[in-house]
Amino acid sequence: MTVEVPLDIEQFLGCKTPVAWLEMAAGRLPELLVDHAQCEKKAASSAMQLMFRYPDDEEMAKRMSKLAREELRHFEQVLKLMQARGVRDQKQTAARYAAGLREHVRKGEPQKLVDMLIIGAFIEARSCERFAGLIPYLESQDMELAQFYRGLLESEGRHYQNYLKLAEGRFNKASGEDFAVRVEYFRKVEAELISSPDSEFRFHSGCPV
Secondary structure, rough: OOOOHHHHHHHOOOOOHHHHHHHHHHHHHHEEEEEHHHHHHHHHHHHHHHHHHHHHOOHHHHHHHHHHHHHHHHHHHHHHHHHHHHHOOOOOOHHHHEEEHHHOOOOOOOOOHHHHHHHHHHHHHHHHHHHHHHHHHHHOOOHHHHHHEEEEEEHHHHHHHHHHHHHHHHOOHHHHHHHHHHHHHHHHHHHHHHOEEEEEOOOOOOEEO
16 A cells, blocks of 8 residues: 655655665665664754754744654654664764765855755655655554554654745845755755665665665
């Protein structure tokens, strides 16, 4: 049974996750869980960093505070699954996905903040899309994990929307730039990272080689 990705997320992303990645992930669940746990910690850390870096932005602080709490709760849930399965949490080398997106962040403000928020939207949207893509594979072999990922769809979709709304609200319209153009720029970068060959396996890695 297929799981529908929310229409706005499907339209937001520049490509679908390759079937080859989904098939590989379904066969490497312990590794997937380890990196998923790392992703949740990094997501919480990124939200906290934005709060500290821009202390005068009260709206962003409020949204990021809630997001960080939810991401840490998700980490706890993933860790509980791992412990029940005898999977040990461990440090991993940096994956190319987030680094590949952040290579394109501009230096000055508010451009830097806008780019970081757009990147956050793409990371959350891709997570949502991958949860939905994995569920049909998991339902025949790991119903517990399938139900967990189904439960994460709503919150990840909400996180994506929060990031995108914050980015648009902080975009400097006086600069003469077009917000949609900047989003499209990162859409192409993100799609290339997802669809191109990738020698590593991560929750956000590209197409298996």
